[in-house]
Amino acid sequence: MKKRNEAIVKIACCQMEPIVGEKERNIRRSSEMIEEAAKEGANLIVLPELCNSGYVFDTRREAFDLSESVPEGETCQEWMKLASKFDIHIAAGINERAEDLLYNSSVIIGPKGHVGTFRKVHLWNEENLFFEPGNLGFPVFKTPIGRISSHICYDSWFPESYRLATLQGADIVCVCTNWVPIPGQDKTREAMANILVMGAAHVNSVFIAAADRVGTERGQPFIGQSLIANYTGWPIGGPASKDKEEIIYADANLADARRKRNWNEYNQPLRDRRKDVYGEMLGSEMNVGWY
Amino acid sequence: MKKRNEAIVKIACCQMEPIVGEKERNIRRSSEMIEEAAKEGANLIVLPELCNSGYVFDTRREAFDLSESVPEGETCQEWMKLASKFDIHIAAGINERAEDLLYNSSVIIGPKGHVGTFRKVHLWNEENLFFEPGNLGFPVFKTPIGRISSHICYDSWFPESYRLATLQGADIVCVCTNWVPIPGQDKTREAMANILVMGAAHVNSVFIAAADRVGTERGQPFIGQSLIANYTGWPIGGPASKDKEEIIYADANLADARRKRNWNEYNQPLRDRRKDVYGEMLGSEMNVGWY
Numbered sequence: 001m002k003k004r005n006e007a008i009v010k011i012a013c014c015q016m017e018p019i020v021g022e023k024e025r026n027i028r029r030s031s032e033m034i035e036e037a038a039k040e041g042a043n044l045i046v047l048p049e050l051c052n053s054g055y056v057f058d059t060r061r062e063a064f065d066l067s068e069s070v071p072e073g074e075t076c077q078e079w080m081k082l083a084s085k086f087d088i089h090i091a092a093g094i095n096e097r098a099e100d101l102l103y104n105s106s107v108i109i110g111p112k113g114h115v116g117t118f119r120k121v122h123l124w125n126e127e128n129l130f131f132e133p134g135n136l137g138f139p140v141f142k143t144p145i146g147r148i149s150s151h152i153c154y155d156s157w158f159p160e161s162y163r164l165a166t167l168q169g170a171d172i173v174c175v176c177t178n179w180v181p182i183p184g185q186d187k188t189r190e191a192m193a194n195i196l197v198m199g200a201a202h203v204n205s206v207f208i209a210a211a212d213r214v215g216t217e218r219g220q221p222f223i224g225q226s227l228i229a230n231y232t233g234w235p236i237g238g239p240a241s242k243d244k245e246e247i248i249y250a251d252a253n254l255a256d257a258r259r260k261r262n263w264n265e266y267n268q269p270l271r272d273r274r275k276d277v278y279g280e281m282l283g284s285e286m287n288v289g290w291y
Numbered sequence: 292m293k294k295r296n297e298a299i300v301k302i303a304c305c306q307m308e309p310i311v312g313e314k315e316r317n318i319r320r321s322s323e324m325i326e327e328a329a330k331e332g333a334n335l336i337v338l339p340e341l342c343n344s345g346y347v348f349d350t351r352r353e354a355f356d357l358s359e360s361v362p363e364g365e366t367c368q369e370w371m372k373l374a375s376k377f378d379i380h381i382a383a384g385i386n387e388r389a390e391d392l393l394y395n396s397s398v399i400i401g402p403k404g405h406v407g408t409f410r411k412v413h414l415w416n417e418e419n420l421f422f423e424p425g426n427l428g429f430p431v432f433k434t435p436i437g438r439i440s441s442h443i444c445y446d447s448w449f450p451e452s453y454r455l456a457t458l459q460g461a462d463i464v465c466v467c468t469n470w471v472p473i474p475g476q477d478k479t480r481e482a483m484a485n486i487l488v489m490g491a492a493h494v495n496s497v498f499i500a501a502a503d504r505v506g507t508e509r510g511q512p513f514i515g516q517s518l519i520a521n522y523t524g525w526p527i528g529g530p531a532s533k534d535k536e537e538i539i540y541a542d543a544n545l546a547d548a549r550r551k552r553n554w555n556e557y558n559q560p561l562r563d564r565r566k567d568v569y570g571e572m573l574g575s576e577m578n579v580g581w582y
Contacts, residue, residue: 121565128557137568157494157560159450160569184523192493192524199490202483203448232475233483266419269448274412275573277428278451282570 007255009145009172012042013211013226013248015240020054020217023066027052027075030092031082037247038086044145048213049093049120049152049178050104056218063130067097070107071114083109089143091150091174091209104131106150106176108141116141120152121161124180137283138164146171146254153177156196156210159203160281166204166270167284171254173200175210179223191225194239202233203269205261207252214243231257298546300436300463303333304502304517304539306531311345311508314357318343318366321383322373328538329377335436339504340384340411340443340469341395347509354421358388361398362405374400380434382441382465382500395422397441397467399432407432411443412452415471428574429455437462437545444468447487447501450494451572457495457561458575462545464491466501470514482516485530493524494560496552498543505534522548 014033018026030051037045049055052075053066070076079090089110096105096117104120104127119134120127138161140149149165151173156162165173179193193210201208207230214224228237228250237250261268305324309317321342328336340346343366344357361367370381380401387396387408395411395418410425411418429452431440440456442464447453456464470484484501492499498521505515519528519541528541552559 121568122563123557125555125557133565134568154558154563158564159454159494160564163450164569182523184521184525186525192489195486195524196490196494198483199487203450203487230475232473233486234475234477264416266414266416267445272413272445273449273451274424277412277425277574278455279570279573282566283568 007146007253009044009252009254010042011209011228011237011250011252012037012040012045013209013228013237014045014047015211015224015226015246015248016048016051016213017215017245018048018051018054018213020056021062021066022054023052026054027078031078033247034079034082034090038082038088040249042249043088044209045088045090046174046209046211047090047092047176048211049176050095051093051213053095054217055178056220057130060130063095063102064097067095067102069098070094070096070105070117076107076109076114079107079109080113084111087111089145089148091148091176093152093176101132102130103134104152106152108148108150110143115143118150118152120155122154122158124154138168140165140168140170148172148174150174150176153179156193156200159200162200162204162206164281164283166206167281170206171257172207172209172252175208177210177212179212179225181221181223190239191223193223194225194227197227197229198233198235201229201231205231205269206257207231207254214245231260298437298544300335300543300545301333302500302519302528302541302543303328303331303336304500304519304528304531305336305338306502306515306517306537306539307339307342307504308506308536309339309342309345309504311347312353312357313345314343317345318369322369324538325370325373325381329373329379331540333540334379336379336381337465337500337502338381338383338467339502340467341386342384342504344386345508346469347511348421351421354386354393355388358386358393360389361385361387361396361408367398367400367405370398370400371404375402378402380436380439382439382467384443384467392423393421394425395443397443397465399439399441401434406434409441409443411446413445413449415445429459431456431459431461439463439465441465441467444470447484447491450491453491453495453497455572455574457497458572461497462548463498463500463543466499468501468503470503470516472512472514481530482514485516485518488518488520489524489526492520492522496522496560497548498522498545505536522551
């Protein structure tokens with residue numbers, strides 16, 4: 001029997017190990033993982049931050065050499081082919097060159113091609129030497145499988161990022177990330193990054209799919225532990241391992257993000273915001289409503 | 292040898308079981324717990340939401356009968372005596388009557404008397420039948436032991452609450468709470484409320500001390516698990532049990548909230564906010580800076 005109000009998406013987060021400088025190899029590896037996930041039935045596939053270029057650049061010259069325009073560049077073109085072939089959506093981190101400037105971006109690609117681009121709003125550490133701060137806000141893309149937003153890594157440290165995406169109607173936030181170890185992390189527990197994902201999913205009643213990378217690059221380790229959180233905040237996929245390439249999956253009924261926000265007769269967490277106390281969020285004028 | 296930059300506070304969260312309607316008994320019980328904590332050396336003592344009245348009111352009449360004006364009422368007067376006697380600060384939830392209206396409030400009391408009041412900004416469920424929404428914003432009180440802010444329960448579901456307190460210079464947020472069970476809670480894990488506390492402490496680099504209640508009142512259970520989180524987000528006290536009255540303690544060097552916010556050469560989480568993207572927070576014009 002067919003279930004009513006079904007909006008089931010099979011999400012895959014590809015926990016990959018890009019190698020800095022080896023762009024052609026990285027594109028190939030990302031394609032292999034996308035193909036594997038698609039063959040498992042995934043139709044929304046998330047990849048890590050800067051997964052085509054690697055992360056730790058030595059020089060601006062190197063960062064520029066590993067960049068490309070979106071969606072004309074070779075990486076996007078390859079991902080577009082796969083999205084069309086398998087009838088899937090992809091959210092993946094890419095080193096984007098726009099005119100003479102670089103952005104740490106993620107692209108949303110669907111069966112018909114490039115859907116949209118997000119440019120990392122909050123730059124972390126030496127990214128400030130190579131990239132410009134994102135200038136596209138937190139766009140939410142309306143697609144046949146649901147409303148998709150994307151963040152990159154440090155953006156998750158700002159509750160504002162999730163709030164703004166959700167206020168604009170996002171059903172799911174795809175986080176393309178290169179999480180690094182945090183001083184003070186209790187190694188017996190889940191990563192603080194996972195705690196932030198769970199909390200944000202819960203308070204916004206939104207799905208979050210975070211694809212992290214693994215490996216160590218020029219001395220910089222990454223922590224894996226990719227995670228897919230339900231609209232209640234609880235993990236439905238992962239956390240993945242700390243150090244291995246792997247793909248985690250979850251079936252998500254994205255409709256739940258919209259229909260289960262009435263927590264009782266009085267409370268809906270997005271409507272309960274006290275704008276009189278802390279103000280409207282700039283950008284939320286693009287609010288499409290939560291329904 | 293005396294350590295430089297010492298701002299050690301011994302925090303106590305009193306996980307108490309108030310009984311609705313038995314105000315005199317509740318005041319006595321709160322006083323016993325405050326006295327016990329003070330004798331253990333605590334100098335910042337946090338108590339649950341509405342700990343003098345209980346939580347589940349049957350009628351407005353009952354809610355009004357259990358309220359009092361602040362700080363003239365009997366509860367505050369008793370707490371002021373204790374604060375003076377033991378040279379301590381107290382943050383505690385109280386059923387406040389102001390003129391003809393009720394607020395779900397917390398009072399900050401110091402050795403010299405009443406320091407200030409917070410009124411719950413985000414009302415939960417049937418509280419909306421009895422209380423007015425808080426109209427005092429998220430004040431931060433400057434005291435000899437540090438800058439103290441207070442939230443109540445559902446306020447923690449709004450990252451805006453912690454952000455606004457921290458932008459105004461809070462070193463610690465004392466959360467007076469009556470956490471209720473959340474549908475979907477994975478019982479093998481920490482409470483989602485604890486996850487929210489940890490995440491908020493981490494992204495704002497602020498201490499958080501949450502005192503919850505225990506017991507079941509007119510069919511409404513409460514979940515305990517009081518928690519004290521470090522400015523890194525990790526617990527330094529608790530979580531307490533789910534169902535027993537007890538006091539948890541932690542020594543906190545509140546100076547760390549101010550001096551450890553530079554995460555690297557480029558990033559400080561409060562300064563990195565992209566106000567051009569999501570706007571200024573109303574109320575942050577009271578910003579005292581983070582130092």
